[in-house]
Amino acid sequence: MSIERHSTDDHAQEDVESTISRDATLAADVDAQGLDDVPGRPRSALLTGATGYLGGFLLADLLSGTDTVVHCLVRGDSPDEAGARLRGALARHGVDEGEAERVRVVHGSLTKRRLGLTDDAYLELARGIEAIYHCGAWVNLIAGYPALRGSNVGGTVEVLRLATRVRRTPVHHVSTIGVLMTAYEAGAGPLSEDHPLPPPGGVGYFKSKWVAERLVRQAAERGVPVTVHRPGVVLADSSTGLGSASDWFMRLTAVSVRAGCSPSYDFLLSLAPADFTSRSIVELSRRPQAAGRIFHNFLPEPMTLADYFSFVESCGYHVPAVPYPQWLATVKGLDGVDRATVRIAESLPRILLRPRNGVPTYGTSGATAAAIGSNVTPPPLDRAYFARMFAELVRQGELPPRKRTAVR
C-alpha cells in the first residue's frame, strides 16, 4: 500500500471516529423527565423491523402472546405497498386473521424526521402507543458506518424521541452482542450483561449498533424506561428450520458448502434460534423486574465455529477446516459467487475479531434465565435441529442437496 493511500485511509478513519463521537451524544430534546408513566401493561405498541427476519417473529409472538395492538413502521413507495409488505410478513408466520386484526401499518422510515409521518399522524401515534419494540435496523456487515448511521443511529434517536413525545413510553431495544466486540477481542471475560460498554470496534454495523446502545442508555438516564436485548447469531426457527438465507452467517455457511471447505477460525459463537430470541424478548418485556436491564438473548452454551461446521458435516456436507487465506481464495475462485458474499468473506477478520488473550465467553446470567423463566424453554441445537435448518435451505435452493449420507 502506498503512503498516500495509507494517509487517505487514516483520514477516513479519523472522520468516522469523530462522527461516531458526535453521534453518541443524545439530542437534548429527548428527555422523559416530568412525563407521566404508562399505566399497567401496554394495550398497544409500535414495532419497527416487522418485515425483517427477527421482527417477523416478534410480530407473530406479540400477536399470539399478548393482547397488544401492534403498530408496525414499514417502508414502501406508498401506504398500500407498505401494507402489502406487512401482510407478507404475517403470511410467512402463518398469523391467523383474528390476530392480524390487531395489526396497524404505519407507513414511514427510520431515516426520516418524525419517522416520515405528518405532525398529526406522529402525535396520534405517540398518544396511541404504550410500548416500543425497536428491532428495525440496516443489518449489513459490509457497509461502512457513514452509510448505516441514518437507519441505525438516526432511527434510534427518532424512536427515543417518539418515546418521550407524550409520556414515558417503555422502549425494548434490540441491540447485538457485537457491541461488546472490542472487549471480546481484548480477551476480557466472561462478558456478562453488566460488563461496561467497551470502545466501538469491528465492522461499521457493530459500530452503528454500539452508538445506538449508547444513545439508549443516555435516554435511560433521562427517565426513559429502556430494556436492552442483545441477540447473538440468530439462527433458523427451532421447529420449522426456516431461516434467513440472506443473513451473513447463512451466506458464510452456504458458500463454505459450495467451496467444500470451512475457515479454520478461533471463535466462540453465541447462538439461538430466532423463535427463542423473539420469545425471550417478548417474555422479558412483560416482566416488571426486567425493566431497565440488559439481556443476552442467546443460549447459555456457546459453540465454536469448528463445532458449528461439524454439524454442517453431520448433515452430509464435506467442509473440512482449512486456513482462512486458503478458504478465502477458494471462495473467491468459485464460479458465479456474488460480490456481497465475497465481501463478507473478506471482512471475516473484522466480523469475528480474534481474541488476543484467551477466548472469553459471553455470559447469560442466571438472572436472565430466571427472568425468562419456564415460559421460554431453550431448544437444543443438536443434529436434528441443524438437519431441519439445512433441509429448509436446500428447499429454498440456497444449498445443493446433500452429497453423502450423514456421518453421525
Ligand SMILES: NC(=O)c1ccc[n+]([C@@H]2O[C@H](COP(=O)([O-])OP(=O)(O)OC[C@H]3O[C@@H](n4cnc5c(N)ncnc54)[C@H](OP(=O)(O)O)[C@@H]3O)[C@@H](O)[C@H]2O)c1
Ligand atoms: N440477525 C441476527 O443474527 C442478529 C443478531 C444480533 C442482533 N440483531 C438485531 O436484530 C434486529 C433485526 O435483525 P434482522 O436480522 O431481523 O434484520 P433484517 O431481516 O435485515 O430486518 C431488518 C428490518 O429493519 C427494517 N429497516 C431497516 N432500515 C429501515 C428504515 N430505514 N426504516 C424502517 N425500517 C427499516 C427492515 O425493513 P425493510 O423490510 O423495509 O428492509 C426490516 O424490517 C436488528 O436490530 C439487528 O441489529 C440481529
